[in-house]
Amino acid sequence: MHTLNLVDHVWLLVCSCLVMSMQIGFCLLETGFVRAKNVINVAFKNLVDFVTACLVFWAVGFALMYGASASGLFGTSLFFVQHGQIDGAFLIFQMMFCGTAATIIGGALAERTRFSVFIVISVIVAGLVYPVAGHWAWAGAEAQESESTGWLGQLGFIDFAGSSVVHGVGGWFALAAVMVIGARIGQFDANSPPIRGGNYPVATAGVLVLWFGWFGFNGGSGLVFGNAVSLVLLNTSLAAAAGGMTLVLIAFLRHRKPDVGASVNGVLAGLVGVTAGCHIFSTIDALLVGVISAVVCA
Numbered sequence: 144m145h146t147l148n149l150v151d152h153v154w155l156l157v158c159s160c161l162v163m164s165m166q167i168g169f170c171l172l173e174t175g176f177v178r179a180k181n182v183i184n185v186a187f188k189n190l191v192d193f194v195t196a197c198l199v200f201w202a203v204g205f206a207l208m209y210g211a212s213a214s215g216l217f218g219t220s221l222f223f224v225q226h227g228q229i230d231g232a233f234l235i236f237q238m239m240f241c242g243t244a245a246t247i248i249g250g251a252l253a254e255r256t257r258f259s260v261f262i263v264i265s266v267i268v269a270g271l272v273y274p275v276a277g278h279w280a281w282a283g284a285e286a287q288e289s290e291s292t293g294w295l296g297q298l299g300f301i302d303f304a305g306s307s308v309v310h311g312v313g314g315w316f317a318l319a320a321v322m323v324i325g326a327r328i329g330q331f332d333a334n335s336p337p338i339r340g341g342n343y344p345v346a347t348a349g350v351l352v353l354w355f356g357w358f359g360f361n362g363g364s365g366l367v368f369g370n371a372v373s374l375v376l377l378n379t380s381l382a383a384a385a386g387g388m389t390l391v392l393i394a395f396l397r398h399r400k401p402d403v404g405a406s407v408n409g410v411l412a413g414l415v416g417v418t419a420g421c422h423i424f425s426t427i428d429a430l431l432v433g434v435i436s437a438v439v440c441a
Contacts (some may be wrong), residue, residue, distance in 0.1 A: 147159070147230055147232060147233070147366070147367070150368050151366065151367045151368055152170075152230070152232045153368075153369070154363065154368035154372075155231050155232040155233065155236050155363050155364075155366060156235070156236075157359065158236060158358075158359035158360075158362055158363025159232065159235045159236045159238075159239050159357065159359065159363070160243065161349060161355070161356050161357075161358055161359020161360070161362075161363070162236070162239035162240065162243065162304075162359045162360050162363070163242070164352060164354070164356040164359075165239075165243055165246075165353055165357070165360065166189065166193050166243075166246060167349075167352050167355035167356075168190040168265075168349045168350065168351075168352030168353035168354075168355075168356055168368055169243075169246045169247075169249075169250060169347050169349065169353065170185075170186055170190075170349070171348050171349030171352060172250070172344065172346050172349030172350055172353065172407070173185050173186075173249070173250045173253055173349075174186050174189075174341075174342065174345060174346075174349075175340050175341070175342045175343060175344070175345035175346025175347070175349055175405065176253070176340035176343060176346050176404065177253050177254050177340060178254065178338065178339075178341050179341035179342070181230075181253065181254045182341065182342075184254075185246035185249075185253050185254070185422035188249050188258070188261055189249060189254075190245060190262050191258075191261075191262065191265070191280060192242070192245045192248075192249045192261065192265040193242045193245070193246065193264060193271075194247075195245070195262060195265040195269060196238075196241045196242040196244075196245040196265060196268070196269040197238055197241075197242060199265075199266050199269040199270040200237070200241040200242075200266050200269045200270070200274070201223070201224065201234075201238065201371075202223050202270075203222060203223065203270045203271075203274070204241055204269050204270050204271075204273065204274040204375075205221060205222060205224050205229075205234065205237060205238070205274070206218050206219070206221040206222040206223075206224065206274075207270075207271070207274035207275055207278060208237070208267075208273075208274035208275070208277040208278045208281070208282070209221060209278070209281075209282060209285040209376065210222070211239070211283070212278065212282050212283075212292040212293065212343055214294070215279065215282070215293050215294030215296075215297060216275070216278070216294065216297075217274075217275050217278050218274075218278055218280070218282065224361065229285060230285075233285060233366070235336065236363055236366075239307065240309055240360075241269050241273055241274070242269075242362055243270050243305075243309055243313075243360070244268060244269075244273045244309045244310075244312060244313040245265045245268045245313070245405045246313075247271075247309075247310060247313030247314060247317060247356060248264060248268060248313050248316050248317045248320065249261065249265070250317075251314075251317030251318075251320070251321055252264070252317065252320055252321065253326065254327050255324055255325070255326075255327050256320075256324060256427060257407050264316075264320065267311070268316060273308075273309070273313075273362055276308055276312045277308050278293050279292060279293040279294055279295040279296070279300075280293055280295045280296050280300055280302050280307070280308050281302075281308065282296065283296065284366065289391075293411075301420065302418075302419045303361070303364055303365075303375075303418065303419055303420060303421060303422045303423075304361045304364035304418045304419070304421065305360070305362055305364070305403075305418055305419075306416065306417075306418040307419065310415045310418065310419075326349055326418075339404075340404060343403045343404065343407075346403075346404070346407055347353055347403065347407060350407045350410050350411060352411065353399065353411065354380075354383055354414065355416070357379055357383070357414050357418075358376050358379065360418070361375050361376070361379045361417075361421050362375050362376050362379075364422075365422060371422055374421075374422065374423050375421045377426065377429075378417055378421040378424050378427075378428075379414065379417055379418075379421055381417075381426055381429040381433065382413040382414065382416060382417030382421075382429045382430065382432050382433035382436070383413040383414045383433065384410075384413070384418075384433065385413055385429075385430045385431075385433030385434050385437070386409040386410050386411070386412045386413020386414070386416070386433040386436055386437035386440075387406050387407075387409045387410035387413065387435070387437070388409070389409055389413075389433070389434045389437035389438060389441075390402070390405045390406050390408065390409030390412075390437050390440070390441055391406050391409070393405070393441050405441065408440050409437040409440060409441075410412060411440075412433075412436040412437045412439065412440035413432070413433030413434075413436050413437060415435065415436065416432045416436030417429050417432045417433060417436075419433075
């Protein structure tokens, strides 16, 4: 087990708290984007998916993600991991990441899944899908090994803080679920008015909280407090700003007026896009990633 020095330990704990604050951001974002009648249901699901993810990841997910590797496919040890078997700061940081992956799926399925189905999905994501995908890319990080023990990492795959491992996996799982469940009733009915969020100010506050939390998400992913942290945080902010501004401009070009929902999603697109390589991008790279991510989002 690799043990962090005191400064790195404190930094990782601070970043864990910042990542946890992203749960608040997602809760605000999702409740702001749904209709008023579903606000309580969506807010409660945000709480429960986080509770579920923490418990399941501690019991099973961490072992599959960071246990002794079986041919680079999944971990085979550290089930019901205890403090002392692994650095506690690393464990809590990874637990917060798992909660983020589960919450992404909850937002995509808002307003059209039963509560019991949502719990089952959270268990599957936290206990199997996310940890196995995470093992492929990040196994070995728990011991600060120079080379990954996961099969994707051994091939040279780089995802610094989870563009693919967290947000991609959550998004792909959500896409598969949405294809099965279908759209909200009336969403694409030409004879029905468009379904709009019930509280855009709350959604806007949510994305600002997410931006703040992302400093921990990206800033802590190097697991140490070093000179690279300032570059990571700078690139994170530049990509977010570029993504948001890109969709502000696109909305003006299309409709001659701003689109709050699109602009919020532009910021999120920039944040997600830059997360994979924020430790090696130049500032120009980060701006371009934010712009391209927002254009794809549009």
